[in-house]
Amino acid sequence: MVDGCSNSQTTSKLYAEFDGIELDSGVFLGPLTVAYETYGRLSASRDNAVLVLHALSGDAHAAGISENGRPGWWDGMIGPGKGIDTNRYFVICSNCLGGCKGTTGPTSINPATSKPYGRSFPRITITDMVNVQVKLIDRLGIESLHSVVGGSMGGMQSLDWASRYPDRVKSAIVIAATARLSPQGIAFNWVGRNAIYSDPIGACGLPEVNSDSVRMGRGLAVARMIGHITYLSEEIMERKFGRKLTLKDMDGTTYSLGENEIGGGEFEVESYLQHQGAKFMERFDEDSYITITKAIDYFDLESQYGDLISAFKSVNAKMLVLSFTSDWLYPTSMSLAIVRSLQALKKDVSFVELDMPYGHDSFLIPAAMPKLTRIMRGFLNGVKHSS
Amino acid sequence: MSNTVVEIRTPFHEFEAGFNVIIELITPGTRVLDLGCGTGTLLSRLRDEKDVEGCGVEVDQEKVIRSIERGIRVMTLDLDQGLEGFPDLSYEYVVLSRTLQQLMNPEALVKEMLRVGSKSIITFPNFGHWKLMFEYVVSGRTPISGTHPHPWYNTPDIHRLTIEDFRSFVRQIGAKIEKEIFILNDRPRKEMFWPNRRAEWGCCLISAY
Numbered sequence: 001m002v003d004g005c006s007n008s009q010t011t012s013k014l015y016a017e018f019d020g021i022e023l024d025s026g027v028f029l030g031p032l033t034v035a036y037e038t039y040g041r042l043s044a045s046r047d048n049a050v051l052v053l054h055a056l057s058g059d060a061h062a063a064g065i066s067e068n069g070r071p072g073w074w075d076g077m078i079g080p081g082k083g084i085d086t087n088r089y090f091v092i093c094s095n096c097l098g099g100c101k102g103t104t105g106p107t108s109i110n111p112a113t114s115k116p117y118g119r120s121f122p123r124i125t126i127t128d129m130v131n132v133q134v135k136l137i138d139r140l141g142i143e144s145l146h147s148v149v150g151g152s153m154g155g156m157q158s159l160d161w162a163s164r165y166p167d168r169v170k171s172a173i174v175i176a177a178t179a180r181l182s183p184q185g186i187a188f189n190w191v192g193r194n195a196i197y198s199d200p201i202g203a204c205g206l207p208e209v210n211s212d213s214v215r216m217g218r219g220l221a222v223a224r225m226i227g228h229i230t231y232l233s234e235e236i237m238e239r240k241f242g243r244k245l246t247l248k249d250m251d252g253t254t255y256s257l258g259e260n261e262i263g264g265g266e267f268e269v270e271s272y273l274q275h276q277g278a279k280f281m282e283r284f285d286e287d288s289y290i291t292i293t294k295a296i297d298y299f300d301l302e303s304q305y306g307d308l309i310s311a312f313k314s315v316n317a318k319m320l321v322l323s324f325t326s327d328w329l330y331p332t333s334m335s336l337a338i339v340r341s342l343q344a345l346k347k348d349v350s351f352v353e354l355d356m357p358y359g360h361d362s363f364l365i366p367a368a369m370p371k372l373t374r375i376m377r378g379f380l381n382g383v384k385h386s387s
Numbered sequence: 388m389s390n391t392v393v394e395i396r397t398p399f400h401e402f403e404a405g406f407n408v409i410i411e412l413i414t415p416g417t418r419v420l421d422l423g424c425g426t427g428t429l430l431s432r433l434r435d436e437k438d439v440e441g442c443g444v445e446v447d448q449e450k451v452i453r454s455i456e457r458g459i460r461v462m463t464l465d466l467d468q469g470l471e472g473f474p475d476l477s478y479e480y481v482v483l484s485r486t487l488q489q490l491m492n493p494e495a496l497v498k499e500m501l502r503v504g505s506k507s508i509i510t511f512p513n514f515g516h517w518k519l520m521f522e523y524v525v526s527g528r529t530p531i532s533g534t535h536p537h538p539w540y541n542t543p544d545i546h547r548l549t550i551e552d553f554r555s556f557v558r559q560i561g562a563k564i565e566k567e568i569f570i571l572n573d574r575p576r577k578e579m580f581w582p583n584r585r586a587e588w589g590c591c592l593i594s595a596y
Contacts, residue, residue, distance in 0.1 A: 344472070350460050350462065351463055352451055352461070371448075371452060375452055375455050377456070378452070378457070
């Protein structure tokens, strides 16, 4: 029995070590470390595991409070009595391949050079990320998952799991995702990467190192700002910031919102983006950003299988596809493309479009949790085991 | 002068009489698509009582969430957009309960139902009922009743049709009525004298020729 931490609030990161993995491209990548966290308890029959899949900037720390006091990225959803109830389910979340939060990625040491891979990290795909998760699930001794749940890039992984491992997933939840990234999405990622490419090469430090003293460029921050614009909606920007200016002291210094630094932004929306960019500089690695956004860009089940019907032919899982009305990055039409292909194959698919103003990031917003919680709990509860 | 307060009566609580009629028409173990499934009441009864594999379509977000909570398979779709994506003859039954009179284009949807299902079951409030007609003629105003509970200026029931209207509509789209059941005072009847004037609800099982 694998012990989680359903009762204690603090969580700790676990690591699984593997010799390596053969990537989609044929390149062998090894050794391979996977950072993960678990919450709740694995049942004696090992049939209550739920794999949670993070988005671009997420990590293994999905729930609870980390050792340094940070709440998990989906703490509102995962925990005792929550939407993904850790009193019932054994929840696993791992940092994706290519990430910078413990799983092998560009910041890891390349055994061939004894230096970090950096920009020489091999090209990876969403499929590679899933294959690494499969290794972890095997290591944990879990044959079949009660569910795989992911939003955005996590939703792409969820789709990949359901298509390629039909006998290992009882259900799959695909939130604000797409079966193929739109050219618009690729364009935004390209601009983000370009901001990073404009930095002086080698200027960047490892994420552990206090970034601003080492980094000369702010490309990653700019990339994050562009990302954040695409994750929000016009409506929520109007509601949250409007045209308000950041508050200034008598002497003219900014005293709330923003970075309290030169270039902190005059409009509130500017200082919000500035703040998001600066925070991201401290916690993320630019080469990881490049690696992961490329994997997202190349995700295209249509071209991979010929069409979506072929991609989903072997799906056995009970599927739930969720979209948000205000998500213009991964709009409802993309979720419907997934749904209609599954319908054509007479698969068990539910589709929920939620009318929420928060944009692509709706699934992470606390205000969205009450509705999402009811949906998660209800859907997961309806997943039957026929062993 | 005090304003007239228009009492808005809710139609038929959970429409139990109508649901009973629909459930009786459905063969056990079949696939049923329920259009405008609400909170999933009919589908959960069909699942429990008839071992039916059901799917609901509902546009109201709160009702969709309720359906998911009850373990009902559901799609957030607007019926006025048709049934794109549902393969031909993929369900034994397609049900449209208490919703026909609320559609922008009933003809388009009923044709879609006949495409997607082998049989379609449609229930609707009968505007031909003598009391409604009487009130219409005598008071000269749009009547409000248990079957038509909303005032004209704020109602989802944008069509007011009679049982005779429905019969000729089915003929017109080239389909046939296989069974008719009429509901009066919550009691279903297979035979009724002058149903167009006496039934409160019509329930028809129709199929394509």
